[in-house]
Amino acid sequence: MNSPDPMLLKAVAAASVALVALGIVVLLASANAGKRLAGVATTFLGSALALAALRAPQIFVTGAVVVSFGYMALGTLLLIRLQEAYGDTEIPSIDVADDSDESPGSAP
Amino acid sequence: MIEGLVETARVHAPVLMLTTPLLAVTLILLAPVPRLSWAIGVTAAAATLLLSIDAVVQHLLAGAPVSEVSSALAFDGVGLACATIVAAASVLAMIVAGAVLRQFNERERPLSIALCLCVCGGWQGALAARDLFGVFLASETAWLAAVGLTALARDRGALNGALRMISTGAFSAALFLLGAGLLMRGAGVVRLSDLPLAQIAAPTSSAVGAGLIIVSLAAKAAIAPFHVWLGAAIGRTNALAALLLSSVGIVGALAVIARFAAYAIPAPALGESVASFLAILGGASVLIGSLQAIGAANVRRLAAYAGIAQGGGVLLALGLGSPAGFAAALLQLAALSAAGIAVLGGVAASGCKPSLDGLDGLGRRAPLSGVAMLVGALSLMGAPLTLGFLGRWRAIEAAVGVDLWWSAGLIIAASLAGAIYAGRVVERLYFRRAATPTPLQHDPWRVSMFPVLIVSILALALGLEPSLLLRVAQAASHQIAGDAP
Numbered sequence: 130m131n132s133p134d135p136m137l138l139k140a141v142a143a144a145s146v147a148l149v150a151l152g153i154v155v156l157l158a159s160a161n162a163g164k165r166l167a168g169v170a171t172t173f174l175g176s177a178l179a180l181a182a183l184r185a186p187q188i189f190v191t192g193a194v195v196v197s198f199g200y201m202a203l204g205t206l207l208l209i210r211l212q213e214a215y216g217d218t219e220i221p222s223i224d225v226a227d228d229s230d231e232s233p234g235s236a237p
Numbered sequence: 238m239i240e241g242l243v244e245t246a247r248v249h250a251p252v253l254m255l256t257t258p259l260l261a262v263t264l265i266l267l268a269p270v271p272r273l274s275w276a277i278g279v280t281a282a283a284a285t286l287l288l289s290i291d292a293v294v295q296h297l298l299a300g301a302p303v304s305e306v307s308s309a310l311a312f313d314g315v316g317l318a319c320a321t322i323v324a325a326a327s328v329l330a331m332i333v334a335g336a337v338l339r340q341f342n343e344r345e346r347p348l349s350i351a352l353c354l355c356v357c358g359g360w361q362g363a364l365a366a367r368d369l370f371g372v373f374l375a376s377e378t379a380w381l382a383a384v385g386l387t388a389l390a391r392d393r394g395a396l397n398g399a400l401r402m403i404s405t406g407a408f409s410a411a412l413f414l415l416g417a418g419l420l421m422r423g424a425g426v427v428r429l430s431d432l433p434l435a436q437i438a439a440p441t442s443s444a445v446g447a448g449l450i451i452v453s454l455a456a457k458a459a460i461a462p463f464h465v466w467l468g469a470a471i472g473r474t475n476a477l478a479a480l481l482l483s484s485v486g487i488v489g490a491l492a493v494i495a496r497f498a499a500y501a502i503p504a505p506a507l508g509e510s511v512a513s514f515l516a517i518l519g520g521a522s523v524l525i526g527s528l529q530a531i532g533a534a535n536v537r538r539l540a541a542y543a544g545i546a547q548g549g550g551v552l553l554a555l556g557l558g559s560p561a562g563f564a565a566a567l568l569q570l571a572a573l574s575a576a577g578i579a580v581l582g583g584v585a586a587s588g589c590k591p592s593l594d595g596l597d598g599l600g601r602r603a604p605l606s607g608v609a610m611l612v613g614a615l616s617l618m619g620a621p622l623t624l625g626f627l628g629r630w631r632a633i634e635a636a637v638g639v640d641l642w643w644s645a646g647l648i649i650a651a652s653l654a655g656a657i658y659a660g661r662v663v664e665r666l667y668f669r670r671a672a673t674p675t676p677l678q679h680d681p682w683r684v685s686m687f688p689v690l691i692v693s694i695l696a697l698a699l700g701l702e703p704s705l706l707l708r709v710a711q712a713a714s715h716q717i718a719g720d721a722p
Contacts, residue, residue, distance in 0.1 A: 149411050156404045165400070169407040176414035183418035186427065189370050193414050196377045200410070203381055204403045207388060207396060214393035220400075227394045227473070 142182035148175025162211055162218040166204045173197030247295065250288045251310035251365040254320065257284050258358035262351045271346035275335050278350040282328040282357060289321040297712040310365040313430070315499040318567050318713035319492030320364040326484040326574040327357035329688040330477075333578070336686045337476040337585050345389055352389070353481055355382035360489025364496060368427045369417040369450075373410070376493060380406045380457055383478075383486050390475040398470030405466040409456040416449030424507075429500045437506040444510040447501050451494060451511070455518060458490035460552065461525035461545050471541040476585035479537055483544055483577035488570055491551050495566055498555045499714075508558060516556030520647050522549025527654030537591045539658055540580045543617050546651050547573040547625075553644050554632040561635035563714035568706065569628035572616055575696045576625060579613025580662070582689030596665035597672070605690055607666050612693035614662040616700075618655035623700040625655075 152172030159165050177193040208218060215223050246253060261281030265274040292312055295301045303312050312320070331353060338346045359379025366372045384406065388399035421427055423443030424435040437443050456463035471479045494515075501511045526545025533539035547569065554566035587606035589595040600607030616625035629648055636645035699706050 146415075149415065152411065153408055156408055162400055165404055169403065172407045172411040176411040179415050180418045183422045185418045185421055186370070189373075189414075189417065189421075192370055192374055193410075196374070196410060199377070199381050200403060200407055203384055204400075207384075207399055207403060210388065211396050211400065214396055220397075223397050227397055227469075230392070230394055 138182050138184075141178055145175045145178035145182055148172075148178065151175070160220050162208055162220060162223075165220075166201065166208060169200050169204055170197065173200065246288070247291060249307075250292050251312055252307055254285050254288050254324070254365065255310070255358055255362050257281050257288075258354040258361075262354050262358075265347050265351045265354075269344075269347035271338060271343065272335075274347035274350045275331075275338060278334065278354055279328065279331045281354060282324070282331040285357070285361065286321070286324040286328045289317070289324045292317055293321050293709060297709055300712075307367075309367055309371055310362075311367050311430075312365060313496070313499070314713035314715070315563060315567070316364045316492075316496045318709055319495060319570065320361055321709075322567070322571050322574055323357065323360050323364065323485055323489050323492060326488060326578065327353075329578055329692060330481050330484055331357075332688045333480060333582055333585065333686055334477050337480075340391065340475045340477065341389060342391075349386060349389055349477060352382045352386040353477070355379070356386065356481055356489075357485055360485060360492070363489065363493045367429060369421070369429065370427070372429075372493060372497075373413055373417065376413075376454070376457065376490070377406070377410055379486065379489060380409075383482060386478045386481065387470050387474045390473065390478060392473050392475075394469070394473030395475070395478070398466065398473050401466035401469050405456050405463070409453040409463075412449045412456070413453035416446040416451075416453060419443065419446030420450065422446075424504070429497070432500045432507075433503040435504060437504065440506040444507055447497075447507055447511050448514050450497060451514060451518070454490050454494045454497070455522075455552075458487050458494060458548055459541070459545055460491075460518060460548050461522040461529075464526075464545055467541050467545070468538050472535055472538045472591075476581070480578065480581045480585065483540060483581055484574045487544055487548065488574045488577075491548050491570055491573070494552070495555055495563065495570070499563060502555075502558045512556045512558040514556075515552045516641070516644060519549045519552030519554075519556055520644075522546065522552060523647050523651045524549075527651055527658070530658040531654060533658070534593050535591050536584055536593055536596060536662065537581060539593070539662065540577060540613075540617075543655065543658060544573060544577060546654065547576070547617070550629065550632060550648055550651055553647060554628075554635060557632075557635050557639050557641060557644065559635055559639055560711070560714040561631070561638055564707070564710035565628060565631035565635045567710040567713060568624070568631055568703075571699075571706065572624040572628040572696070575692050576613045576616040578692045579609045579616070579689060579696065582686065582692070583607070583610035583613065586686035586689050593661065593665055594672070596662065597669040598666075599671075600666040602671070606686075609689045609693045610666060611663060612696050614659035614666075616696050618659040619652040621700075622697065624696045624703075625700075627700050627703050627706075 152168045155168030180190045362375030384402045423439035424437045426435045459467040502508045530542035551569045554562045583606040587603040616623040619625045619629040633645045
């Protein structure tokens with residue numbers, strides 16, 4: 130089997146790091162739960178690509194993809210329950226609702 | 238014939254420790270009767286604990302060699318000691334679950350037990366996995382189960398905590414994958430046990446990879462500054478999830494860090510950077526966790542933030558890089574798990590409000606819960622004659638032994654901060670009267686809260702007579718230091 134072009138590997142590695150960074154920024158900074166879930170998918174996509182570029186064993190790449198599906202499935206369920214419980218998926222309004230749920234003086 | 242079966246069970250103990258919870262989950266899903274599910278869960282957790290105790294006696298105390306029958310799972314010194322701590326915490330938490338199941342809807346009760354078993358089994362798997370792939374899969378299984386358990390709470394605020402756990406989990410998983418990829422590429426190894434002897438071609442990328450793996454696990458262990466999920470998750474979820482997250486989830490993740498460090502630190506090209514990184518992370522966690530615990534006004538959050546500081550202490554001890562440091566880290570892990578069960582179990586057993594003013598006068602209204610919380614708080618502050626004191630004392634000795642005085646100073650500072658935040662709990666319990674006492678619940682299932690009291694007694698007994706625990710911790714740390722490098 131031909132070994133992959135080193136330049137191509139470097140390009141894939143750079144793209145994967147960019148994807149992971151983008152995903153983490155969305156995870157940390159996005160104000161919408163749905164967008165955070167998109168950040169989860171982007172982060173996993175980037176890390177699976179990085180594994181491929183680093184020529185990790187195939188089972189590792191496959192495992193990363195499988196686990197990402199687990200996260201997406203659970204995250205989607207959570208999104209639905211958040212919509213049902215708060216009527217919204219915007220994090221700031223969810224935080225405000227949580228603050229009002231807690232009795233005064235009980236929050237740290 | 239029985240002897241043959243016992244011998245087979247011993248040889249296959251790592252596999253059985255994973256398949257037993259899995260079999261129990263299957264039975265629970267087939268017969269979703271709440272109390273039957275609880276009995277199955279307790280039985281499975283107890284069987285796992287028995288297997289791990291037997292393995293500790295065989296391999297750590299008697300010195301019998303470990304049989305390598307599985308290519309994916311095997312015990313090592315630190316992994317086995319940590320797996321026993323996790324198994325003990327799991328069985329105690331599962332018994333306590335009997336008293337707090339009423340917090341779930343009827344249909345959710347068997348599912349909550351099944352999720353608890355998945356959390357426990359997942360961390361056990363990560364502690365027995367021989368390669369990084371196994372550690373990744375097992376820890377992600379445990380984490381996703383913990384997210385599900387957190388989201389099952391009636392309080393909608395728990396959903397927010399679960400969402401933060403999903404975000405943190407994805408961040409953590411991505412870093413683990415990147416780290417594992419870099420480490421495998423740089424060191425050319427997949428198995429953890431090959432790491433100490435690896436001819437590392439690219440030390441820098443390998444060290445970065447090891448660092449990313451540690452950060453990944455630190456996020457799951459709620460080590461500061463990666464603990465954004467902790468307050469929202471433990472502060473608002475149900476009592477069972479809070480108890481399990483603090484005594485099994487966080488302890489499990491810290492245990493996996495300890496096991497990884499036990500293989501990475503002896504590697505010549507990695508050891509120094511890994512030890513330094515662990516020490517820096519531990520120091521930051523001690524400081525941030527202590528400050529947050531001092532400012533907390535909710536006992537669950539106080540316990541959670543105190544756990545961050547204690548977890549920092551574990552990393553500081555690991556960062557010493559010596560067998561004595563590893564032994565101290567194992568003792569601190571046991572103390573952290575016991576304190577979590579005692580404090581959070583005491584809150585759940587009394588049925589009081591989790592806000593700090595809910596504790597006012599609780600020592601008189603619910604004496605047994607009060608005693609459990611008192612012992613837990615004393616252990617958190619590292620008071621003499623408790624397990625917490627033993628762990629910290631050993632860590633200070635180990636730090637002084639390698640001339641890391643700043644590390645010893647931070648551990649002492651953590652104890653001083655512990656005296657402030659845990660002292661507030663003790664003051665509320667015994668030196669205040671409740672303005673409006675919350676009526677305590679009188680549920681016959683409260684009797685299953687007895688492990689909370691047992692943990693308190695153990696935290697004192699092991700502080701007074703620690704020889705067995707010290708032997709196990711020393712044997713575990715010696716196996717890594719003696720065999721792996």
